[in-house]
Amino acid sequence: MAELNLKQIADKLNAEFTGDTRKLVFWYDDKAEFADDIHTLQMTNAKVYHLEPDNQFYTKYFLERLDRTTNYLIYAPFPKPPVRDNHLADTIKYSKEFFADRASLLTVDLGIDEKYKPLIQKYIKFFGAKDRTQRFYDLEIENFTRDTIEIALMSVLCKTRTASFEEVVRVVLTDADLEDNKFLAEFEKYDLLPAFWRLCEDQFGYTDVKPTVEKLVVTMFVTYMERYMDAELPKAWKSFVSYKSGNIIAFLDNLMNSLLYRGRYNELSEYVAVGLNAASALEAVSPEDLLRCDTFAFIDRMIIHWITERLLAEDTGAKLNGMTIPMVCQERSKMHFGETYKEQYQLLEHAYYLILQANYNCPDDFIGIVNQYRESDYLIDTHYRNFYSCFDKLKDSTAFERLRDLIENIYTNEYLAEIIPKWNAAIINDESMTVLPLQRDFYSKYIRNSKERVVVIISDAMRYETGRTLWARLQDDEKCSAKLEAMLSVLPSYTRLGMAALLPHRALEMTDDYRVLVDGASCDDLKQREGVLQRYNPNSRCIQYDDLKAMKRDAIRQLFVGMEVIYIYHNQIDARGDKANTENEVFIACEEAINEIHDLIRQLTDHVSATHYIVTADHGFIYKRDKLQESDKLANSAEKGSFINRRFIVSDKEIQGDGIGSVPLSRILGNHDTKVVSFPISSNVFKVAGGGQNYVHGGSSPQEMIVPVLDIKTEKGHKETRTVQIALISMVQKITNLITTLDFIQNEPISDVLKGTSFKILFISEDNEKISNENIYIADKKDADPQKRMFRLRFNFKNKQYDKSKRYYLVAFDETNDLEVLRHEVMIDIAFANDFGFNV
Template sequence: MAELNLKQIEDRLNEEFRTSGDENRKLVFWYDDRAEFAEDVDSLQLDNAKILHLMPDNQFATKLFLEREDRTTNYLIYAPFSKPDVHENHLEDILLYSRRFYADRASLLAVDLGIGEEWKPVLEAHIRFFANKERTKKFYDLGISQYDGTTIRLGMICALAGARTCSLEEALRIVLDEESQENHRIFNELARYDLMDSFWDLCARHFGLAWENPSIAKLVLALFVTCAAHEIMETVPNSWEPFKMRKTGNAIAFLDSMMNSVVYQAVFDRLSLFASQQLHVADSLKTYPLESLIACGCFADVDTLLIQWIAGRLEAEDVDAHLGDYRIPALCEFRKKTHFGQQREHIYDMFICAIRLEMLTRQSYPDGFQNIIKDYKNHLYQIDTDYRHFYYHLDKLADASAYEPLRILIENIYTNEYLGKLLPEWNAGIMEDKVLSVIPLQRDFYDHYVANSKDRVVVIISDAMRYETGRELFDRLADNPRSEVKIEAMLSTLPSYTRLGMSALLPHQKLELSPEGKELVDGAYCIDIQSREKALQARQPLARCVSFDDLKHMKTRDMRDIFTGQQVIYVYHDQIDVRGEHAEDEVFQACEEAVKEILDFIEKVHNGANTHHFIVTADHGFIYKRNKVQESDKIGNVHHHDIVKRRYIISQEGIQEDGVQNLNLGYLLGNEDSRMVSFPIGTSVFKTRGSGGQNYVHGGSSPQEMLVPVIEVHMERGKADMRTVQVRFINTISKITNLITTLDFIQSEPIGDAVKEATYLIGFMDAEGQPISNEITYVADSREEDPAKRTFRLRFTFKNQDYDINQSYFLVIKNVETGIVVFRHPFIMDLPFAGDFGFDL
């Protein structure tokens, strides 16, 4: 480093001033022609001399000082300029009996760094660069192992850029970052130290450029054009042709390194937008066959074109549409894994939900209550899930106006083709004899699921968690290798609303609804946690009722105090219903949050409160439609009855109106109540006072309102931890003979109970870990049991450079989350025509 250069100078000066018995004082003149050491000279530690600064305008004063004022002290006289001509030098006579000191910074650097004499002119040509300690230290810190003209110039460029390694690509990434933000500091520095030509020469050789007037703008366009030309299965527009780089692999690898880097992704996005605007990508590619653009991942405009096409096909209900080998769901899944596709993930997920919903609603619906329940549990619930997810993803978009035609279509399909056909069949079925024996009843919940549990059981009652949301929770729980999970459907009370459902879930001999509308459990009104706990303790003294909100932020020790010594704990979770009642259009977001909250809660209680048995259920479900209820969907003239709600009426005689059915309340609750429950057979509502419940309603008769999940979870300590799925290379080749090579891989096993998905970065490296190909991000998330369906093919483009056939290069697979290299396979690079055929172009 610079400090070592100074140490050499210091040692030589101290040798000069060493007297060895000579009592005459010594004067040493140092004319530093380029002022290279002006900043360093005062830091010199001289054993037997002082430092005197000589300036062009103080020569006579210096002469007077040395010959009259101080004639005994040894001095180093430092002059940060060339020695004046003899006729202009007032100190020429002193020089006759003094000594001259010469310090050539280039020579000192060369010796210190081990740079050969033949490269010393390179140092001399750029010696101003090394006049600054900080710049010189950055150059030293690069740790360049072998010096030549190229590495010396590249090292100075990297030092100016602030790169940590002597790498053109790393320096270029930093330059592009600053230039994309209109910060020209590095370029100004390159010009100041005469390195601009070297910079462009290095870029030209690395990427295969041949420009007379290079610029950053041209370089950016060339990088993206070269990448696009590789990915688009057609010839690029004529106006792009001049920007194509000769060394395609180097350009692709460089852009991939930025795209896959957490540090440089935003830079990549800015550069891509700039290139897109300059190249008019949106207009240029508009006429291309869309199937030729599927693999292009360097422009967001490609996603825009594909998204427009998919939206059009969905609006036309063309569920069989495809581009090349990709049908719409597969196309969406593929694009989600691309860089810009990830940024549009909600759009693609929305499309997947839309097409599944379009396909699922084309089926017919079964007759008979038992058949309907069987089909709903097996697959019909998926329609409600897809509808929920469709709106969940739609609501995540900053501007969803472009998808309003699709939204209207999905809304109509869901309302008319699904609910409009299924609900009449359901309500015809519910009038059959013995329907209350088809599946377990909510009013028998405690005796059926809780009473005989030998272990402590935590019952989580999630207000308004309908069966389809419970299935999502079940699937997530089943992925935990430490759990054994099963799910059943349970028929809620009718009417299906919170206080009655919560009461039905408590142990009781008799469940009633008083004339005033109070829900009675063995004669007691159970409206809050305290009264519900009292009813629970009447059957099981070692029992507690607690609020989920009170527990979720509680410290483990405090939570353990609540659970210790208890046999049954009812936990009341109110995420979905409270949002549905007060912010209707957020109810699907609340469903997502509810699933996550319950998952986290089970894990917390299991680990912190020594509890292994959990049951998750609900008091009721709900119907949600995004479109507001129209007046034509309201059933009027009902205010004279005893209890009137939007989805049910309780009265003595029942409602005799078209579209309304009646069932005996005592039959539904298992008591002798002679009143009738009236409910719409479809999605209509009764006309009530107030404006609530325009989108989110419950209380009536539908599978969405009455089928609630019962998820039984047994957590075990001894099971194996969750393992991460692996990706394996399945080709047998070990030699690369083409700059563009396709290789086959396989996901080791399907994602499942004990296997979780993972994201891998796959590419080729040299022995020092430097990339020599593009790096591909692959998400291993397939649940396919058939191994053939878990195989995939990746295409690698190698840098066009010289490869040593006697050296090993490696295919590397790295886990993105952990940063651990999980696979490293040696390859021989047998590319006789790679590089520049021996010419340094």
């Protein structure tokens, strides 16, 4: 650093000014290298006099007339003038001259071998600024060679934290334009450009008569492609393949896997793909030969297109490298561009399972239908829901429109057209009421005899398949156990009657004007339902989910004090599906409902120590994406005053007509009601005015009438948490110094669900020998800005001989459980390790 250089100068100069005799020392600094530093020079027995080109005569007068006793260092930030122009020539004759060049001082101060002094002199312009010189010192290079010196100079200009050529190249490629690269302009300014291209050849095997960053990038991506492609490259590409593919692959792997640089990798990949017209050049290559490649995004588009075409042909047996379509989708989703095409791959996977149902078979008996639905058929509805959840997230769904038509045809004409008529052919038999627990018996079966507080969450229109997804989610919660059952809803399967059936009662009835009564009382709103509930259990309460969600913790605790039964009414699915302008969002609402209910269970467990929950629904629904056609609508001959809905009609007489079934209301309600419920025996609807075109319920089908019952137990104090992770940022494949500094990042900020922890980080050999010091890092940063979660660690390696053919690893362990969380392979090539190569 400059301060130490000046100290060396000061020591030499102060040695000149010893003794009692007055002395003058002239220092002509030809290139003014020390002009900015001279004022900090510490002189013990002399003063610094600043000589200017135009004050020589006065200086002579001053030194020989005005002050003839003081020792002076006369500093001139310019070359020594010729004798005939130098008024101080005779003064210099009886004085001394001092010579100091920065190259000499730098080599001495840094411990650089004298043979590299010409190299330092070559780049002396670089050391003309204090900040650049200081950053060079801060890199703490231990072993100086031509390469390490030039890499350090470039590292300073690129402002990397370590002297690493991989980091230099990373900065050149990620922090500037390729065609007008500001860092290459800096290299050229300080005569480093030849060194940069020489090192590119040494490290990456890239060489060219007129090298450019663009061609370097092309070389890297083509070389990477060649390694993972199971077919020959296009002939025009072969000249770009480097003989040092290993270094290139390691470099690009680090770039694409980096949290900070993966976006730039994608940009570079697209740049190369466009420049090479790669999509056309590889058009004839089989998707099978590209399956291992994730060099370019268009490869995923090619594979997605291939899968789509196979599915359109209903070729569900198609494979790539022995992998089925779902396996291919899952494997590609884990690769680099998998996040970009996540929705497409998930959509295709769900489409695959739906197309398998093109020859769907349904049992004829009610027990068989129910059992098969609960065991496997529910998945058809789940895949259909997830297909459209993915489809609706696509910015452009044009490429999947034909596939969507196929899915819609299979779901409607192969599946619903088969299962719903058979369901309705069987449900008219009295024994169908004994196959599943009945919704009207819910309170007596699940609530009445409970010996602990029960929180009942009723989610409007949560059908069985959605409840099963919630159940699977709860299975992953380590402090939660859940049992999934099912019950048969009332018919008509609509909210008012379903909500009434879930309340305690002795009598459930529908009046002649179609009001629903529980024990003779109305139960249409929250207050009325709470009144019914409290007649059976005074220590009970009803509340809307939205009201509970808005309450603070203390208010929630107060609400639950002394309560034995709490009914919470949740309305996400039906609220969205029942409106014509939002019915196509019903599947989004299903996912939101699952998340909200899971979060509610965790919140109540934490806030009020509630540990027993029952989650159920008033009814399910049928949803089809295609708008209803006139042929899907059934004419009805209901008498005036009948209760008419798209999916049911309640009247004094059954409705006659093709495609219409009926059951007595008395069988549904368990009373002597003489009214009749009529319903379409398929997924069709009755002709009614208004309403939506896609989302319906109220009728008789497994989707509408099989409702979930989840019996859930949680542990007190439950909070789902995970431990924060760290990642290596520095792009290091080779260790060349006994002292190495690396940069890391804490991947995410800690929060209430993300715990901090401490990590033990060190280097080991392939035999698990520790070869460096152990760094302990406590990951507890809360900053949202990734830059503020970066940290730097210094590693000191054992001074021993390292074998370049062996593997060494940077490893990190979570100290709380001693589990390895990071492993990064490096090569160690320390030239002067083991006593600097001498056997002493």
